[in-house]
Amino acid sequence: VDVEDFEEFAASVAPMLQRTGWLLTHDRHASEDLVQDALAKVYVVWRGRRRIDNPAAYARTVPVRLHLDERRRRRSSEIVTSDLPDPGHDADQSATIALRDAVAGLDRTDQAVLVLRYYADLSVAEAARDLKISEGAVRARTSRAVARLRERLGADFIDDPDAPARQP
């Protein structure tokens, strides 16, 4: 696999990675940092010995793991006050703003579990493998996170996770 292939791949997945980073940080610069770090990491693996069966799916989970990896990242004491304004939207944003605030109040691992399961559409087993926690922990964290979101957002937004799942 040559560099040009990876550059093409990077350009194609960067917006998707940015959206994942945005869900976790709601900060443009922080999410761009996650995108860069994620692409660098995928590149090393891509060009290395390990074979990646589904590079896009693999890449999608990397920002989530990086977001969790406080050990590797220096905690910044800076708060950027010159954030760009959000892009304009005609639609009512109250729901997504409420969700953003509610998710920001969750534990980082809970955020990661929610993003992997309900944005990346991973199964419990897949999320557990990517986060290196047990499947039971994924279920417990999902239940706890959803309960907290229900408290903040109201049951109208989120049904009880213990209720039977909808059949496709």
Add this chain to the structure above:
Amino acid sequence: VTDQFRDLLRRSADEAPRPDPDVATQGVTRGRVLRRRRATLAAGGAALACAVTISATFALTQGPGGRDGQQPAPGPAPTVSPPLPDDLPVQVEGDEILVGCGGTTGWAPSVMAEGVPGVVSDAEMTATFQQILSDPEYGVEAELGLFPNGAENVEWRVLRHTDDELTLGLGSWTDQGPVDGARVLGLRREAERWIPDGWGDCQLAPILQPGHTWAHVAKSETAVDRTTSTIPVRVSEGECTGSRDPLPHLKEPVLVEDGGAVTVYWTSTPMTGAATCPGNPLVERTITLQQPLADRPVYDGSVYPPRLVIPPAEGQPGAQQVDLPTSSWQPGDGARGALISGELSLDENGCVRLVNGSNDTYAVWPQDFRAETREGVLVLINADGSEYVEGDLLQAGGAASVPQTGPGHSCLPSGTEVALIQSAVTVIR
């Protein structure tokens, strides 16, 4: 969970700003650098031997006594201090100020190049590195961040040790600190094994005594009168202080001075409780020397090696100053990690820019960076006096931002993003 929640998550994700087109390119570039580092690590031993040779040559040309009797010059900051004052608020071992990557424990700078000998064996450390790499929890991160070339032939040295703790420097280190992405790895002993306690980059600073936190010293807006011993400087607290007025909290500065340089160690009283970090105010203060400043440079001792605040009184004949946009950012401040790179050049208006492919980036450089042209060639000079020359391919960390409204710098394009440099600047080509 309802489909409504999934939809809500997707709508929230769709509100993400479009990534800068350079983000993907810079991610690839960073990956290539990581890969290259993997390839070159095998030659690390030879590189270290070369560095040691250069260091020894430098020491010989300096001669015993360092700068005494010599014209002070920009370049390496003072590492051999005159007799240290008793009221210096730092931890001292022998005649050395202990340094570390934050926290309350550190090591003598003299051990950083070769390490403390005889603490652990190479076989024991190789086995430890292999064990870290094979750990399901952090093996992948360790492969990327610590051991890209595997556990064999890792360049390591012991910086600090107790019975149950080890601090290793990985990669190339000199007595000035880590070089080019070198890392620090903390290990703790658990059931006869060494378990990683944390790892990362290391921004060295002297280890303070309890009851102190660092204040950083910067050059004053007021012109320096070198014939006097009262020198104006600006001071700001280093930790998050919620923008409190630093004046009531600043302690008296402690100066270490000799005929060659002045180093200022300034601390303040630590905050208690939580604090936000909107940016700490700079206040004008003065330092009082034992003798007029004359040609000597002034260094800030809150980082290691000490950072140049006021350069020595000499300049390059024929040099033309270039108006360089700078910020108040200095080492030790909070920093973003976006990769900024480009070839150092001047544009048609005489402004410094970084050229990266077809994109020109205008940067806001850290505090005390300056630029000049010598015989028409652009030279960028950092706070320590190190120089970058036109055509160098530079790399740094930082963030992209649109300059705030109001009177801007003539070399910063209005309304478009510029790069805020918030790290050391390295030459990659």
